[in-house]
Amino acid sequence: MIEEFRLPDVGEGVAEGELVEWHVEPGDEVVEDQVVAEVETDKALVEVPSPYNGTVAELLAEEGEIVPVGDVIITFEVPGEDEQAGETAEPEPAAEPRPESEAEPEPEPEPASETETDAAADAEEHAPDARVFAPPSVRRLARELGVDLATVDGSGPGGRITEGDVRATAEGAAEASEDEESAPAAVSFGGRSATSGGDAGDGQAVETGDATPAGRSRTLAAPATRKLAEEEGLDIDDVPTDEEREGEAFVTPDHVRAYADAQRAAQEADAAAVSAAGEGAAATETGAGETEASDAEAAASADAAAAPEAAPGASSGDEDERVPYRGVRRAIGEQMQRSKYTAPHVSHHDTAVVDDLVALRAELKPHAEERGVSLTYMPFVMAAVVKALKEFPVLNAMLDEEAEEIVYRKEYHLGVAVATEAGLMVPVVRDVDRKGGVELASELGGLVERARERKITREEMQGSTFTLTNFGAIGGEYATPIINYPEVAILGLGAIEQRPVVENGEVVARHTLPLSLSIDHRVVDGADAGRFTNRVIELLENPRLLLL
Known part of the structure; x- marks a missing residue:
């Protein structure tokens, strides 16, 4: 029996998804929970498992296609009880009646309509009274060539339709269309058409080339x-x-x-x-x-x-590339737009001299490696930020516009922006104030790896109270980061490098860390932003204070 599988609801508010990649082909044997496809929504990349044990009958969506939730994307040939019972029986010739043990399907008095799914059509080939006998590969070829299988005479065993039968029918249709070329040609006027011999008759389709005629009653x-x-x-x-x-x-x-x-x-x-x-x-x-x-x-x-492509100055070889704006990229854009046009942004810039931090990290790095952890500067920054947030709680707050209240958060869940091939993702490290440096480094490393491999879950990217973005990892000193709304602040980190610093009237080389803090000025005042940044700088310049 043929079973249809519809694109499931893979997340809150997700109405459609892009079918990124198929992991199976028609004819492949699959088992329950085996991944058959990857679908990208505006939340994340999701693996779609098979709900059946059976054989892939047909793939009903192309890679790169946007599929609404609830649409059939794949069909499976699944053994039914009768088929399993009949597997031990001796095969019968195609012309002989089927064993009584097989279920008798309902008779099909009418030819299959165009709106019936291919999955239902595939099921017909197993029925004794079915009018169309063709495997899935032949049905796919028929669709590609525009051939109605109901009009094809099968030359295979038991009347089964072969690829040769479909191609022969398609060639016959092409010869017939050539005979019609002597008919009056359609002349197009602004999208409407009529023949040169008079007005178009009732129901005549608009001439648009080889495409499907316009004026349809239903369009997907x-x-x-x-x-x-x-x-x-x-x-x-x-x-x-x-x-x-x-x-x-x-x-x-x-x-x-x-x-x-x-x-x-x-x-x-x-x-x-x-x-x-x-x-x-x-x-x-x-x-x-x-x-x-x-x-x-x-x-x-x-x-x-009528021919703008022939205009002077146009380049025939260098055309603009168009990339669909959807999935994670569209979700990022919508979130950034909402934040920028909702919260009035103000940025505060400063610099920390972090020679002691560089030395402390170099001292502790071998100990972390013994525990299988790569120690970066980020755990130190996270610890400093949490200590400062406890002293300046307004930066760990959010604005409840509906209730007209400022909510001071008691949790310290830090989001860390990560650049991936799909765009910027923000995994969240929870309860930072309760974890040590090695534990933070280990947890953050796992989140970053899953984000870049597109295996991170939605839950792991929700619930942050304050966000860090390390644009210094790819170079640069200062920026004006956009707040991860509905948070009220975000701290950007520049690259730690040796830069000239004036000490006691002399210019010396010191390791410095540029900081860029953006705030929602509806909630956070500039003075609070300055004091918070100063406290973070004090902790980073004297990292042993983090141990107190």
């Missing part, structure tokens, strides 16, 4: 695509497409943009033609020679409007 598209169509002033059902999913037309953002560009080009061409016609009529009085020149100029203008 992701919410972002529908929003783009609305912004362009287009009806999603009018957008031409050559893609299908589950027998229905499927429109992508590229289809919408291409159709919108074609509409604009056609309108510009019409406007240019009308303008040229008026100029031509006025020029008639001045002589036929001038009229011909005006017509030539109008034609050139129309051609230029």
Whole structure:
């Protein structure tokens, strides 16, 4: 029996996901809980396990495709009770009736409709009264070539349809279409069409090339695509497409943009033609020679409007690259935008001289390595920040706008921004005030590794009360970091390097750590930001105070 598997709800508020990678192919044997795909949402990269023991029948989504939650993405051929009982029976010839032990499916009086899923069609091939006998690979080929399997005569055993049967039918359809080329050609005017022999008849589709005809009654598209169509002033059902999913037309953002560009080009061409016609009529009085020149100029203008790609200065070899704005990248952007336009940001910059910190870390690093831990400067900074937050609790607060209250947090959960291939992620180290340096280094190392491998969970990136961002790891001194809303402050760390410092009237080289503190000025005053930073600097410049 064929079982469908729908994209599950993989997180709070997630309505769709991008199918990043398939780990199986049709025909592969799978077991329950085996990972079959990876899906990226605006929260994280999620592994999708198989709920069945069986065989992969068909993959119903392409890698890179946006799939709404609840859509069927894969079908499995799962042994049923009757099939398992029949496995011990001797195989029967294709032309012979099936054993009585097999369940008799309901008769199919009508051919399969276009809206039926391929999974249901796959199940038909096991039924004695089914009208279509074809394996999944042949069905996929039929979809690619646009062949209706109900019209194909199978030449295989028992009437089974082969790839050769599908290709022969497709070639016959191509020859038939060539015979129709003598019919009046369709002429397009701004997205609407008519034949050269008269007006288009009722129900005639708009001519848009080889794509699926426009004016559909139902179209599948992701919410972002529908929003783009609305912004362009287009009806999603009018957008031409050559893609299908589950027998229905499927429109992508590229289809919408291409159709919108074609509409604009056609309108510009019409406007240019009308303008040229008026100029031509006025020029008639001045002589036929001038009229011909005006017509030539109008034609050139129309051609230029209809073919913008041929405009002077355009480069045919260097085209802009477009990358979908979705998943984790879109979630980051939306969070940054919300924070920047909600909280009035103010940044405070200062520098700590950390020669003693560099020496202490070098002294303790071998001891940490004996315990299998790589000791960085971050655990020292985290410890200093927590001590300062306890003295200046307003920086460990949040603003409850609904209740109009400032909430002073009693937990000290520090988020640490990590650069990954998918964008910036912020894993959270909880209860920093209760942990020692080696424990902090070990826990932070594990979180960073999982974040970069895209294996971190949503729970491990939630609940922070204050955030650190180490942009110095890739170079640089100062920045203006954006607050991880609804927190009220974030501390940016520059690179620890030797820089010139004036001591007792002389310039000397010292290891320094640049600090950039951004605050939500609705909650934190500049004076509090300065005092907090000074306390952090004091603790980093005298790191043995952290042991008290």
